[in-house]
Amino acid sequence: MTGPLTSVLIADDQDVVRSGLRLILEVEGLAVAGEAGDGAQAVALAERLRPDVVLMDVRMPGTDGIAATRRIVEAGLDSRVLILTTFDLDEHVLAGLRAGASGFLLKDVGRRQLVEAVHTVAAGEALFAQSVLRRLVAHYVARPAGSPARPPGVSPAAAGPGGLTAREREVLQLIGYGLSNADIAAELVISMATVKTHVRHLLQKLALRDRAQAVILAYESGLVMPGSSAP
Structure with a gap:
């Protein structure tokens, strides 16, 4: 007897992206709990649906993905946020880490990697695309002398x-x-x-x-x- 399917909330302001992600996840046996077109809607749906994972875009109208991640974490929800973004930028990674995201993937990730990432984050582990992790680590190991020695x-x-x-x-x-x-x-x-x-x-x-x-x-x-x- 199998347990309940891992549930995912997709937050992205582009309909075609949400549809594509839904297709990939459902074909791989994951349950799509809902879709949000902006950060505020993502927070509201996360509070109502309590998905295992929220796939969160960064740049969305109104409340962006970083702010939405922070609100989900501060609300004490069990939902884990996996940021899926086109933008491999230091400020997004650092802001997402401060907000409490459990992982970062770029949108050019393969289908299998995406599904495995969702399962990994749902299981309580953090996950980062290798390019994102390298940039994150480099930010701290290359700090100027006298700068803070701790991550945010x-x-x-x-x-x-x-x-x-x-x-x-x-x-x-x-x-x-x-x-x-x-x-x-x-x-x-x-x-x-x-x-x-x-x-x-x-x-x-x-x-x-x-x-x-x-x-x-x-x-x-x-x-x-x-x-x-x-x-």
Whole structure:
């Protein structure tokens, strides 16, 4: 017996884009809970429909996607926001991170990658297109001297990975390399449940909101060096 389908709310001001996304998602067995043509409508529908994931465009009339993301997060909804945008711009990525988005994908993403991204975000993991992640990390590792050493929204308690167990530091490093929970489990030869426990504990100890901030901290603390790859 299968569980309920992952539900998705599509927010984009272009009818043809919404129709195309709906077709892709429904063909792949996802449930489209509704469609919104602007940010304000997206917030209202998210509050009423409580979808698992909101596919959110950035540039929309009236309330834009960043503001709508912030309102959804501040409302305490369980819905996770996956920003799907044409614009690979630093200000959008940083603003979206501050607003509480769980992931960023560019609109040229393939069908399979899009569906996998929705499932990943619905499962509670953060996800970023590689180009977006590189720009996000580069923003922090290339800071001018004397600039703040923390990603937006990270408390002073998260200034470094001190207080973690050896295993939690190892998990944090692998998160920094962009590995998923499944990848980490395979790399460390431990169960998915154990990985999730380590991730939850390290996020709590470091006062981090999500994996996106964990990635940045892994670079900030030197656990991962720019240009390096997972061992």
